[in-house]
Amino acid sequence: MLVFKFGGASVKDAGGIINLASVVKKYSDQQLLIVVSAMGKTTNALERLTKAYVDQTDDMHDIFNDIKEYHYNILSELFEPSHEVFDDVANTFVEIDWAIEDEPHDSYDFIYDQIVSIGELVSTRIVSAYLNKDGIKSQWLDVRGYIHTDNTYREGIVQWDKTRASIGKDIPALLAKGAVVTQGFLGGTSENFTTTLGREGSDYTASIFAACLGAESVTTWKDVPGILNADPKFFADTVKFDELSYSEAIEMTYYGASVIHPKTIKPLQNAKIPLLVKPFTDPTAPGTVIKEDGVNKFEKPVIILKQNQVLLSVSTKDYSFISEDHLSEIFRLFAQSQVKINVMQTSALSFSVCFDFYEERFEKLLANLQQDFKVKYNNDLTLITIRHYGQNSVAELTAGKKVLLEQISRNTAQVVVR
Numbered sequence: 001m002l003v004f005k006f007g008g009a010s011v012k013d014a015g016g017i018i019n020l021a022s023v024v025k026k027y028s029d030q031q032l033l034i035v036v037s038a039m040g041k042t043t044n045a046l047e048r049l050t051k052a053y054v055d056q057t058d059d060m061h062d063i064f065n066d067i068k069e070y071h072y073n074i075l076s077e078l079f080e081p082s083h084e085v086f087d088d089v090a091n092t093f094v095e096i097d098w099a100i101e102d103e104p105h106d107s108y109d110f111i112y113d114q115i116v117s118i119g120e121l122v123s124t125r126i127v128s129a130y131l132n133k134d135g136i137k138s139q140w141l142d143v144r145g146y147i148h149t150d151n152t153y154r155e156g157i158v159q160w161d162k163t164r165a166s167i168g169k170d171i172p173a174l175l176a177k178g179a180v181v182t183q184g185f186l187g188g189t190s191e192n193f194t195t196t197l198g199r200e201g202s203d204y205t206a207s208i209f210a211a212c213l214g215a216e217s218v219t220t221w222k223d224v225p226g227i228l229n230a231d232p233k234f235f236a237d238t239v240k241f242d243e244l245s246y247s248e249a250i251e252m253t254y255y256g257a258s259v260i261h262p263k264t265i266k267p268l269q270n271a272k273i274p275l276l277v278k279p280f281t282d283p284t285a286p287g288t289v290i291k292e293d294g295v296n297k298f299e300k301p302v303i304i305l306k307q308n309q310v311l312l313s314v315s316t317k318d319y320s321f322i323s324e325d326h327l328s329e330i331f332r333l334f335a336q337s338q339v340k341i342n343v344m345q346t347s348a349l350s351f352s353v354c355f356d357f358y359e360e361r362f363e364k365l366l367a368n369l370q371q372d373f374k375v376k377y378n379n380d381l382t383l384i385t386i387r388h389y390g391q392n393s394v395a396e397l398t399a400g401k402k403v404l405l406e407q408i409s410r411n412t413a414q415v416v417v418r
């Protein structure tokens, strides 16, 4: 059996859903489990809705109405008004009406997951109904009963044994009856609350199902020809990799190549399942294959840009050296605030760290650090990572920019710039 993952870009409009069905039709002789993300930029819009609800701002209902209108417009292009999918979608949106009816009492992260998850619950209703309408037998599956997580909201940790047992028990029989369409990015807790697996986590969902089902491969359908040496949104003249090893793909995604979620590769590597990254606009194109014996050929350096970075320096209040005890306390505070470190550097008197800016987490971290340390920071920075860099690549990429931190190892150069 095969696992397919269609991301937001592939289902951003009615044409995208029609295209998805035409891709799926080419594999009508295969058992397929299809993981789908929220349509277009719906997750960002639902994040804005969550914030508006928690802050109780006036634009809350307008944001929600825009989200509903976007989905109903797509539905109207795909189905007759009497089709039952309109009720399924309306019943899913009602969950948000209930959630935002009263003033917020729960934690931000809990509320976030209950609201933001609606994006995938709705998109999969639409995709599954369209496949059936187009003659491809499809069954809608609520992933929250299969991918079990702890209750770390917004970053659910998968409980593998329980997940493997649930998937193994039901899914093979369902696959024998037709394609299974389910939500990326979501999980469920033992109390039946919804969790999310971290932004852009639908690739990870596909890899969890593949590992639990022993799939032949996972294909993630993207708006790019495959994995390129750099993000084509920022760089011209990119080159595509035909193959990559799991290890190289892990390194790239770890440093922030946003084309694949960083947690995706590990379960596939353990189960030796190849990951294919292919263009949804040209399903017969070879794309990139990531596999154990994938051959890494670097005609050009791999460039990874991470924007919206904070560079923060911590020093002791009495100007004493940064000791192992201080570092241990600093790391504890980072872990407690769920802030992941992208680059770090120590000197005698300070410890500098670069990380992604998430407002609530950053404020929590800052408040905690400032209790015992002096803290200075700059934000709105960019972290440039260059793997397999050539002689001039670092200088070329940083030309005209102010370099705030630089770290160079044998294979990887990292530079924080403004």
Ligand SMILES: Nc1ncnc2c1ncn2[C@@H]1O[C@H](COP(=O)(O)OP(=O)(O)O)[C@@H](O)[C@H]1O
Residues within 6 Å of the ligand: 006, 007, 008, 009, 010, 037, 200, 221, 222, 223, 224, 226, 227, 228, 229, 230, 231, 232, 233, 257, 258, 259, 260
């Ligand atoms: N090295 C890279 N190769 C290809 N695409 C990349 C790379 N780095 C970043 N990207 C970006 O990843 C995007 C596709 O990933 P993503 O937006 O997460 O897809 P989806 O959400 O549809 O699954 C591309 O549009 C491209 O801008």
Ligand SMILES: N[C@@H](CC(=O)OP(=O)(O)O)C(=O)O
Residues within 6 Å of the ligand: 006, 007, 008, 009, 037, 038, 043, 044, 119, 184, 185, 198, 199, 200, 201, 202, 203
């Ligand atoms: N919809 C979620 C999960 C996801 O993976 O989306 P995409 O496949 O469009 O990156 C997000 O935007 O974070």
